[in-house]
Structure formats: C-alpha cells, structure tokens
C-alpha cells in the first residue's frame with residue numbers, strides 16, 4: 001500500500017473529483033458515512049458524543065458525521081471552534097444542514113469550552129491534513145482541555161495538530177486520541193515511534209478515491225498489507241526437493257550465547273530452507289546437535305568464540321546459497337577477523353545482525369566490503385552506532401534511506417512498524433507485530449527467517465519484507481493465544497505460518 005504526502009493526497013482528492021466524477025460535497029459525504037458506519041458498529045447510541053469541529057474540510061466531516069449520528073438518535077453535542085472568520089465551502093454547507101437539526105455550541109474563548117466526562121466520546125474534527133502551522137489561541141486551549149479530559153477521543157483523518165508528513169516541534173499542542181480513523185491511505189506520521197501518542201489505534205477507511213491516481217503516483221513509502229505479503233510468498237512445485245530450497249549457513253553464538261544460535265537455526269528451519277548448516281564455537285556443538293537435529297553443525301576450532309575455522313573443512317562460504325551472521329557472536333578479535341574474511345570472500349548478499357553490525361560500526365572500512373544488496377537488521381541502537389544520532393524520526397528516516405543507497409544494502413530498522421529501506425531509497429513499513437516481541441531473542445529469530453528466505457532465492461528486498469511481515473504475524477498469532485506479556489522468542493518460531 002502506498003503512503004502519499006499531503007500534496008499528493010490533495011491531488012488525489014481533486015483527481016477523484018474530476019475523473020470519477022463526484023462533487024466535492026459528495027466526497028465529503030462519502031468520507032463521513034465511512035466514519036459514521038465505523039462508529040455505529042463500535043459504540044451504542046447510549047454513549048454521549050461531543051464533536052469538536054474546525055472550519056476547514058475536517059470540520060466539515062465532523063459536521064456531517066454529527067448529522068448522521070443525530071439522525072440515528074445518538075446523543076450528540078456539536079462544538080464549533082471559531083478560530084477564524086471563514087469556513088471552507090463544504091464545511092459551510094454541512095454547517096447549514098446541521099443547524100436544521102441542532103444548535104451548535106460556538107467556542108471562541110476558553111469559557112465556552114464544555115466540561116468533558118469519562119463516559120463521553122469526543123470526536124476530534126478540528127484540523128485535518130490541511131494543518132499549516134502549530135496550533136495556538138483557542139484551538140490550542142480546546143486541544144489541551146480534550147487531552148486533560150477522561151473522555152475517549154477519536155480523531156477524524158488525523159489528530160488535530162499533527163503534521164501528516166513532517167516533524168512537529170517539541171511543545172506543539174496536538175490531540176492525543178485513542179483512535180484515528182484515516183481516509184484511504186495511512187499517513188507517514190502514523191508509522192513513526194515518537195508520534196505514538198498522537199495516533200492511538202489507527203485504521204484506514206476506504207472511501208474509493210481514484211485507484212488510477214494512486215497507481216500512477218510515485219512515492220518512496222509503502223505499508224505492507226496482508227495481500228501484498230501473500231503475493232510475495234512462492235508456492236512449492238510438486239517435484240521440488242530439498243536442493244530446490246537452498247542451503248543456508250548461520251554463523252552464530254559464543255560462550256553464554258549459544259541460545260541465539262539455536263533460535264536463529266530453528267527459525268531458519270521453520271521458514272522453508274532446504275538445508276541448514278550452523279557454525280558455532282565448539283562449546284555449542286553438543287547443544288546444537290541435541291536441540292536442533294535437523295541442522296548440520298560445523299564446530300568452530302575455537303572453544304568459546306567464532307573464528308570461522310573448523311576441523312571439518314576450511315571456510316568456503318561460496319558453497320552456501322545464503323549466509324546469516326551475527327546472533328550472539330560477540331566481538332572478540334578472532335570474530336572480527338572472521339567477519340573480515342567472510343566479507344572478502346562473499347560474492348552473494350548475506351544477512352548481518354547484532355554483533356556483526358557492531359563490528360561493522362567499529363571497523364568502518366568493512367562497510368565497503370558488504371556484498372551488494374546484503375541485508376542489515378539493526379535495532380535503533382545498532383543503527384545509531386552504524387550512522388549518527390538523529391534529531392527526530394523524519395531525520396532518522398532520511399539517514400536510513402541515505403545509508404541504504406550509499407552502501408547498496410537493504411536495511412531492516414527494527415521496532416514497531418519495522419522500516420525496511422532498499423538500495424533504491426524506498427522504505428517499506430511493516431504492519432504486523434506487537435510489543436510482546438520486545439523480548440530477548442526475537443531479533444535472532446528474524447535473522448533465521450530472513451536467511452531462510454534469501455537461501456530459497458527470494459530477492460533481498462522481498463526476503464526482508466516477507467520475513468519481517470511473517471515474523472510479526474507469528475508474534476500476533478502467539479499474542480492472540482497467550483497474550484503479549486508472556487511471549488517468548490520460541491513462541492514466535494512456533495507460530496510462524498506460511499499458509500497466509
């Protein structure tokens with residue numbers, strides 16, 4: 001699913017109006033109906049509703065929604081925040097229609113603000129995607145009162161005061177909704193961690209804006225939805241055999257962190273790899289052979305850390321269809337040398353995680369040796385070590401895109417809505433996953449999953465997008481079964497599903 005910026009959304013609006021064709025006021029009616037349908041399905045008419053409307057089209061949506069709810073016998077009080085002398089044409093039209101049903105309360109000064117109680121629902125339709133400056137004056141006062149109140153808050157399209165595609169400043173006053181119901185496409189702002197409290201639970205309402213405009217409009221930002229993930233997944237040929245699905249090598253573990261190697265190995269096997277070889281330090285050999293009998297093991301010559309050397313045969317990384325390196329490997333000098341040797345001999349994209357990334361950050365000449373289109377899977381701290389501090393989430397996104405372009409790699413920046421940057425500078429935000437995944441070892445699982453997909457011949461971007469999606473989905477299924485709190489990395493492996 002594409003993510004468009006505010007200018008593109010405005011063009012999409014206009015394109016739909018001209019080419020469907022549909023009158024602007026009818027498009028507003030359609031959007032408001034979509035919101036009202038959602039609302040009515042969720043909340044009974046016994047819950048008192050207070051709607052706060054601005055004077056632009058977002059306010060117009062609010063007034064139309066108020067009319068629809070009133071006609072369904074909801075107890076609705078309409079508050080119009082009069083921050084300017086004029087309304088937009090469509091807002092004025094809906095204002096007139098509304099006044100045939102009810103007398104709105106007009107808020108011009110702080111004393112006009114009604115009290116808000118805990119059983120009430122506030123619908124925020126003060127400002128939408130047309131926000132052009134920080135909130136101030138009476139708008140700011142109303143938003144502060146809404147945020148202080150115990151009422152449930154639902155924003156239409158976007159929280160009033162939140163920019164859809166650029167950073168807010170610290171101190172900006174923004175509605176803090178429980179829900180945001182947005183029209184047609186997600187807004188970039190919803191996917192950035194610092195905005196979490198200005199978004200709440202969000203959902204997209206389909207209002208049938210022009211598919212053709214969306215298809216032909218260029219963007220760098222995407223949101224992976226279930227259909228798109230499903231389309232990436234390949235079916236298996238009836239006559240396939242284990243050789244068809246590649247041979248992966250995982251370089252993982254060190255004394256005290258063999259668990260990381262086990263988790264990555266099990267996840268790799270549960271993600272469809274044909275054959276798996278794991279190289280761990282010698283101390284991991286018995287553990288691995290006992291706990292993951294499906295994997296072959298190359299014990300390292302070293303007892304406690306990885307050197308890459310093994311009695312079984314010298315390091316020849318080229319025989320593997322994909323290599324994944326990093327989980328639990330530590331940063332001993334021997335392991336740094338191993339990584340250097342690996343980078344000098346690798347000819348195919350590989351997966352780099354955890355301490356492999358920390359070693360790259362400390363030995364920056366190694367970055368130049370990364371095979372093109374390799375996959376790096378940092379969490380934010382690891383990414384900062386590889387790059388620099390950022391000022392805000394938009395700045396971080398730019399640093400992410402620049403890094404992926406500069407080193408010709410795919411960067412999987414992990415977290416809620418993991419952001420996958422491609423060498424072309426595109427970013428794919430993930431739609432699955434939950435805070436239950438914030439527990440040790442889930443990153444090791446992801447490395448196993450992505451390495452398995454790469455070994456099966458998926459292109460690195462596809463392997464990353466599909467791997468991250470499936471990993472998050474496994475976390476969601478596991479959380480549905482047992483809740484987020486008790487979730488472990490092993491649960492994620494056990495809930496991987498490839499029949500999406």
Ligand SMILES: NC(=O)C1=CN([C@@H]2O[C@H](COP(=O)(O)OP(=O)(O)OC[C@H]3O[C@@H](n4cnc5c(N)ncnc54)[C@H](OP(=O)(O)O)[C@@H]3O)[C@@H](O)[C@H]2O)[C@@H](O)CC1
Nearest residue numbers: 013028056057058127128129130131132133134135157183
């Ligand atoms: N495309 C779609 O998907 C559809 C969109 N629809 C709806 O339209 C909404 C967008 O409408 P919109 O463009 O009228 O913007 P909105 O924010 O309501 O008002 C802008 C006005 O507020 C002003 N203003 C700005 N900042 C301010 C501030 N801090 N404090 C005070 N004033 C401020 C600004 O002033 P100006 O910048 O011009 O000086 C301008 O006059 C969208 O969110 C959705 O709800 C649906 O109806 C149909 C399908």
Ligand SMILES: Nc1ncnc2c1ncn2[C@@H]1O[C@H](COP(=O)(O)OP(=O)(O)O)[C@@H](O)[C@H]1O
Nearest residue numbers: 414415416433434435437438440441442443444
């Ligand atoms: N709040 C969250 N919502 C969704 N996914 C999350 C959240 N917190 C963590 N995750 C996911 O869990 C994984 C954690 O990886 P990482 O930080 O490397 O953990 P570890 O190093 O312990 O294995 C990543 O895939 C990340 O996207």
Ligand SMILES: [K+]
Nearest residue numbers: 124127158160
């Ligand atoms: K709003």
